[in-house]
Amino acid sequence: MEKSKMPTYGGQAVIEGVMMRGRNAVAIALRAPDRQIVLHTEPLSPIYRSQWMKVPFVRGVISLWDALNLGMRALTLSANVQAGEDEKIEGASLYLTLGVSLAIAIGLFFLAPALLGQLGERFLQLTPWQSNLFEGLVRLMLLVGYIFAVGKIPDIERVFAYHGAEHKTINAFESGAELTPQEVARFPLEHPRCGTSFLLTLVVLSVLIFSLLGQLDLHIRLLSRLLMIPVLAGVAYEYIRWTANQLHRPWVRWMIAPNLALQRLTTREPSLDMLEVAIAAFRTMREKEQEVVL
Secondary structure (H helix, E strand, O other): OOHHHOOOOEEEEEOOEEEEEOOOEEEEEEEOOOOOEEEEEEEOOHHHHOHHHHOOOHHHHHHHHHHHHHHHHHHHHHHHHHHOHHHOOOOHHHHHHHHHHHHHHHHHHHHHHHHHHHHHHHHOOOOHHHHHHHHHHHHHHHHHHHHHHHOOOHHHHHHHHHHHHHHHHHHHHHOOOOOOHHHHOOOOOOOOOOHHHHHHHHHHHHHHHHHOOOOOOHHHHHHHHHHOHHHHHHHHHHHHHHHHOOOOOHHHHHHOHHHHHHHHHHOOOOOHHHHHHHHHHHHHHHHHHHHHHO
């Protein structure tokens, strides 16, 4: 198979496991408390195979929804496997948790920096361009600081190790290597299509795009940040997609160097048993993909 025609797979680390997503199906492999590997599979919505996924920028918005919806469901499933039947998160408590988490993320990474930027205009006499630059720098520092801080939590470090296992497995597949823990272990932690790269690209783009909006009243500024999230997601997706297909160009590798560097904060070297889980998720997803196609 030619590299240009190779399927592009993605994934996500969850609690004691890995989710692997294809074009037709998703598989989640989890290391249960009894040390057995628990597998969960399901077909993906037909929208991932629709004409919408061929429309530039629109497919980025769909992918953002995918990351939020499918990713949170995978995290919930993994948490429930670790907690057991008596402590499952489900029903109203689940939706409340998801809603509060999303609201906090939007408030912290989008609205709070916009508010600080507006205060900079008012009290520091910043120009609109300087204010937007200041807002972007605050957003970037919050993102990097948050990732760095949570990465110090032991449980999150294990999730980051499973993130590394996910990357290594996909890198091994794309290189045509045998998918065994020992073989996969030698591949790099970084991957150009990582969600961490997507987030950094989105933050950098926010500086450029928000600067075009000029001076705004506070309520309009905050509303614009909310409404522009889908636009930023669409542009960031196309950038990540394009650079991932242009890695043979040295100047493109230079462009994505900051993205790959940031991934060092969200990945850790996985153990062989973590790689075993990631490989199980990947193989199961591939098998399910073929079943869905048939």
